[in-house]
Amino acid sequence: MEIYDVIVVGTGHAGCEAALAAARMGCKTLLFTLNMDNIALMPCNPSIGGPAKGHLVREIDALGGQMGKNIQKTALQIRRLNTKKGPAVQALRAQADKKRYFAVMKYVLENTENLELRQGLVDEVLVKGSQVAGVSTNTGSIYHGKTVILCTGTYLKGRIHIGEVSFESGPYGQFPSLRLADNLRSLGFEMVRFKTGTPPRIDARTIDYTKMQKQTGDRLLGGFSYEEEESLTQELPCWLTYTTPETHRIIRDNLESSSLYGGWITGIGPRYCPSIEVKIMRFPERERHQIFIEPEGWKNNEMYVSGLSNSLPEDIQTIMIRTIPGLEKTHITRFAYAIEYDCLVPTELKLSLETKRIDGLFTAGQINGSSGYEEAAAQGIIAGINAALKVKGEAPFILDRSESYIGVLIDDLVTKGTEEPYRIMTSRAEYRLLLRHENADIRLSEKGFRLGLLSPPRYKEFCEKKVLIEEEIKRLKTSEIVPSKEINNALESIGTPPLKKPIPLAELLRRPDVDYRAVDILLPSEFKLSADVIHEVETEIKYEGYISRQLNEVERFKRMEERRIPYDLDYSKIPGLSSEAIEKLEKVRPISFGQASRISGVSPADISIVMIYMEEQRKGKRG
């Protein structure tokens, strides 16, 4: 009998990362896809990155994951966002060539050792006692596995709504997965129904671009991955247009016929991704809304109409879209729809993304109530790593909120649960000044290497970079610049006051109007430093006060994270705990006092009571 170490179900962004991580860590891995021709599909927007999301991609890359490399190879254009809003929130966003993205990812999967791909529809998770044993498919085949990772996206009981019409379906014309959700329910899992949607796609030949604003990329060489990549030689632009009062009128007049307002949808949709109906109803004072027309790829005439997600009947969609400047004669190739799907209540999970109910069963991606490709991939790599560690009998790999957006994402989901499809945002990260796009490698590469995911050459490169940064910071702090006529003239020429006495270079660099380049000209480093290194050095010095403030906060935070709580603690036996606290603590089963303190409904006093109880127990045992 063949037994796989890890069986991954689903080849979306979570499934691909999960399978790659497990296989690269040496596990015999089987990856199920519904369709060999649709791997790493982007059923919604053809874009990856943005604030916090782009940060996730860099973190995945720093750990040795695939998403960053893949988007870098298949981008149509890349923009750098938030360049003037500070060091913590700068981020990249790329338009992706959907088909190339798929092809490149498939090629990587196919050429990864220990990894087998198989087309098939998994209907059931096989369980022995409370231990996962494998999966079975709709054709009756049984596969044995030590661990199973479900990455089934929005396919579980997927139902598409267009106006009054609705039918069972996966996203983007894919098959749904109808039985697996019932199987999970029968295994005792608590599930909820969420909703999301996608806008229409239109034929590029039927767009009048003269009525739109062109939006090009920043001609970047990549930057999603720390690995060197070929530069982007050719870009495809996006186009900006707006809805009109007429668009709004049509939508308002036909509101009742949309699936959402007609009452056909029960699932909960995300607030940050409102359909155009919702935007118009909730913000009636807005006269227009942005519509971005985004390319879906080279040699591909389909264009994505960003901002026009809706669930109106098809005929209304056609009339409505033609009220938008530039789209008067447009032809819709795929209509917009809303999709409802089942997902797990994420408090069913441990921080390792293993389910609490079934040993060895992991879940990652939209099945956990998140949304977004990046959020899915981030969970995928963590689930893959933890399945592999489980097979090897090692302790789980958990990133905390102070070291990564991945940690923020998973901790939020698992500790607080979510009322709507969860999206990562920089404002969710308490320590975001430390969680910069640029320093993801500093934060995580060491860990990626230890896990065996980061190649030795890349690790070596990283170590060298780290030393360069440290050395340069040291130099700037210790070498002084002595005022001379020449130097003061130079300073005044860049608009900063002259020096009266010698000061360390770092102090000069802290002036708002002085950048690293100026400092380096006045007193050059002996090394030729890369832009990456310079950026880090500059940030670390310019914002040192604020960074060290956050580091202090992290120290307090860690103290609570390091105080562990046993997984099987019987909260109902603790005298003095409120019943609400007992219920919440039993559900979440926090691993640390830090995690416990983030559960809503658990007060600081409850935490104290648990601490004291544990101490009593410890002493009781000893005495």
Place this chain on the structure above:
Amino acid sequence: MQEDTIAAISTPIGEGAISIIRLSGPESISIVNGIFKTPDNHGLIEAASHTIHYGHIVDPEDNSIIDEVLVNIMRAPRTYTREDIVEINGHGGGVPLRRILELVMRGGCRLAEPGEFTKKAFLNGRIDLAQAEAVIDIIRAKTDLGSRVALSHLKGSLSKEIEEIGDEIIDIVAAIEVAIDFPEDDLEDVDISNITDDLLGISKRLSHLLDTADSGRILRQGLKTAIIGKPNVGKSSLLNLILRESRAIVTEIPGTTRDIIQETVNIKDVPLILLDTAGLRETGELVERLGIERTLEALEEAELILYVVDSSTELTSEDHDILDRSVNKDVIVVLNKIDLPSITTKETIRDLLKEKGRDLPIVQISAKNRSGLEDLERVILEEVFKGKSLSGAQDLIMLNVRQKDLLERGIKRLNEGLDGIERGLPADIIALELKAVGRILSEITGKFIDEEIIDRIFSQFCVGK
């Protein structure tokens, strides 16, 4: 594991001649050392365990002497908490004691939670199970107070003010954050100079709050508040309205109330002593004239006057008289019976006030329809917190040390943020700093701000594709 250093007053304030401030934690000796001067200038850093030192607590900022004290040094582990403990024995007296506590907190320790010394003692293995039970009780007592605990020492309108300020901060942060998290959405740019103005305003309001509370402008005994006006204008009706019960007799006959009726009532935790009086007018009737004498006395003694005017009648010379008699008082003009066709309006009264060279708040109510009471209560509180109404008041309540400390820290952090903005600090750090201010204030009001910011982003901005 580096633990916090905590401090608390360990004798009840005001009781006994000696009060003790106790510190526990790794920093306790160095913190006290920073504010303590001995006659021979020996520091505490080298002091042996279980020794007592005589000297003065000195404010390091201006070297002023706060109190003459004995300092008791006890080094870990032979202490109650198994940490370094320092006890400062002062001369009782609330004010120096509070100042010392403020100084040690400025030095870097935080105020102990109820039962925290005992908790530390227990966790560090110093006391046994039975004693620990008592700690749980203390902590539980705190839980039972629930969300009230953060507010319990604060007078209602103060906490409301802080909540409002917190809310404004959330609005500002949300506006910055939404632009950061949704940079490609069609949002108005955040205008940093607008933010600066708003933040300056907030900083001022917080400082004012601190001053108000600090100089103890809130009464414990109750603010003497006289309801004055001509007969039949609805004074007794107003009393009943504020008390929410039929305490005074109300009739349509002018001159119903003869003797003064006194009742106490709390408006958002501010106690008022309300006096309903006889209507002022020329009269031949003896009993009524005696009543009017009393009214005039009450008017003299009152710290706040609710001057009631019947909007359905004309102003008369008596109204002039009432205003003339209350020149040095805090007066709120209550324009009653606005449910009836009006003859005297807000404007008429404003003209009269102008003529008299006065600027008084005017509140319109209908005692009959029970409308306008909220406004009136708000205006009363405003008068109280303007601090003018307190001429004769003694025995004052102050903010407790923790709340004061939080307010001060909030203001300090906010002002640092403002400095940062001036130095061109980028938006992402400004938002972090403001969030920190919000979090400090939320320790007073007990409201979580992080989730609220995210809610605000989605409720106030149209974002997402």
